[in-house]
Amino acid sequence: MLNRRSRFVITAMVFAFAFLYIPIVSVVVYSFNESRLVTVWSGFSLKWWAALLDNQEMISAALLSLQIAVVSATCAVVLGTFAGVALARYKRFRGRTFFTGLITAPLVMPEVIMGISMLLLFVFLQRLLGWPERGFSTVTIAHITFTMAYVAVIVQSRLVTFDHALEEAAQDLGARPAKVFFVITLPIIAPALVSGWLLSLTLSLDDLVISQFTTGPADTTLPMVVYSSVRRGVSPEINVLATIIVGLVTLGIVVATAIMQRRERIRRREAQAA
Numbered sequence: 001m002l003n004r005r006s007r008f009v010i011t012a013m014v015f016a017f018a019f020l021y022i023p024i025v026s027v028v029v030y031s032f033n034e035s036r037l038v039t040v041w042s043g044f045s046l047k048w049w050a051a052l053l054d055n056q057e058m059i060s061a062a063l064l065s066l067q068i069a070v071v072s073a074t075c076a077v078v079l080g081t082f083a084g085v086a087l088a089r090y091k092r093f094r095g096r097t098f099f100t101g102l103i104t105a106p107l108v109m110p111e112v113i114m115g116i117s118m119l120l121l122f123v124f125l126q127r128l129l130g131w132p133e134r135g136f137s138t139v140t141i142a143h144i145t146f147t148m149a150y151v152a153v154i155v156q157s158r159l160v161t162f163d164h165a166l167e168e169a170a171q172d173l174g175a176r177p178a179k180v181f182f183v184i185t186l187p188i189i190a191p192a193l194v195s196g197w198l199l200s201l202t203l204s205l206d207d208l209v210i211s212q213f214t215t216g217p218a219d220t221t222l223p224m225v226v227y228s229s230v231r232r233g234v235s236p237e238i239n240v241l242a243t244i245i246v247g248l249v250t251l252g253i254v255v256a257t258a259i260m261q262r263r264e265r266i267r268r269r270e271a272q273a274a
Helices: 004-030 046-054 056-089 096-108 110-129 136-160 164-170 177-189 189-205 209-214 222-230 236-273
Strands: none
Touching: 004 110, 004 236, 046 056, 046 236, 056 096, 056 209, 056 222, 056 236, 096 110, 096 136, 110 136, 110 209, 136 189, 136 209, 177 209, 189 222, 189 236, 209 222, 222 236
8 A cells, every 4th residue: 555655756756747748749649630730630640741851941950950969069078078077086276166167157047148148259259350150150169168068067976976996096007097087987987978968969959049149140940940930830840840859869868778778787797707
């Protein structure tokens, strides 16, 4: 028999998951709706899936957003990893407080403020140096700026619980610091790097405010197209595209989880064998 506390916890979990996932499920279901009205079910149909292939504006925006997300997430992982290592390993150095503030500021700063500041910076640089032209490069730089903060926090949290005896043993055997980092440290914190990359990819794909401030007239990201389409009236192609994105994200999470679990099992077997 479940006590009252257990029933309350289960009920709260059910409502929480329903609140999160019922809207997503409804989007997937209505992507197969025959009617153009997204709130009226009139039968099963795949015509909007075919119509999406003819919507070049939405496809181009989706590809552009994916390119920006992949580049910005990759760069954010590299820069965020170095920042996280610096914060976790070097407890005292001149300017640490200022450096910590710079890293954590994008986590709490409103996106409107970040968008305006990045726009003013890019306009100033363009007038001074003739670079950068607002478009792919400026949006990518802006996304790297705020996504690397999340990577730095994740890497720092992972390194706090890191067993430094492994690095010390490698150094005692003659390994240089760079080799220790790439051979010992990096493989162990790889799950944190994958998590940071996936989070950065999601944040970049989802961003609307900063992209609107930093993009050019010829480059339109997917959130901007979706936002403008919703203002004109929700298009059924949006449900189809959202279903595809949900499927790809779900597949990516499953694959990443399987890879990390496999690496963890291998590491445990090697540790037991040693």
